[in-house]
Amino acid sequence: MPQPLPSRPCPCGRTGVAQKPLPFAGCCGRYLDHFDTAPAPDAESLMRSRYTAFVAERADYLLATWHASHRPASIEFDPGVKWLGLEVRSHRRLDATHAEVEFVARQKPAGGPAVRLHERSRFIHEDGRWYYVDGDIQ
Template sequence: MSRRKTRPRTSPVAVPPAVTATSPCPCGLDAAYGACCGRFHTGAGGAAPTAELLMRSRYSAFVVRDEAYLLRTWAPGTRPGEVDFDPGLRWVGLEIEETTEGTPFHQHGTVTFTARYAHGGEPGSLHERSRFARHEGAWVYVDGDFTA
């Protein structure tokens, strides 16, 4: 009797969408990616001026899998060594629910949001209240709590 080797089952790989400078921005604002979050990703637009814009640009960075931007905008005290992108996950939408402080006049702020995704073809959502702070003059992501 012969033995047949089988491969372990894995979820399908979700290829990041092809986002160009003229594509609608993944963050949901009514602007092209290059004029919205893309300018922060490349550095051409400087740093995000508010915690909400940083949150939106970080969401877009997850969509396009821009690890360098995510690490650069993470507070040094909580920053991981790398970002582990799940190959079976595709981000499909962002809704900002609430912001507190986080303006150019504040040192801290929070953004509560829902991010929708598909994983292995199945829909899901992540609800988080993220904390942001100023570090060397720029907004950075500190940490967050998952909410129901």
């Protein structure tokens, strides 16, 4: 799947001033394209960038942002999946190193009906960056 265009709206749906969609380059693109030097500043931004990485099929970013305690050896993408949108329901910082994000991501598998993934995800802050740990499907 091709990378989103820098000036196009970011797949994560984050908006800025006047509720206008942020461009990919000014939103999740800076984290995906510069992982080593631009870590996501909070758990919500990391979760949004991980959604965008699923849209762009960026396994490298997904694996790099997955905490080592739960990181899979590899990620396979289902062919023909169309991502339909992301809704962040809540973002809670639990303490200095832990946070939760509740979200709903919608997708349409090739040849099948649209589905919703509703998850409460857990994140940890280590060595100056946030990592996805795991989540509970709602």
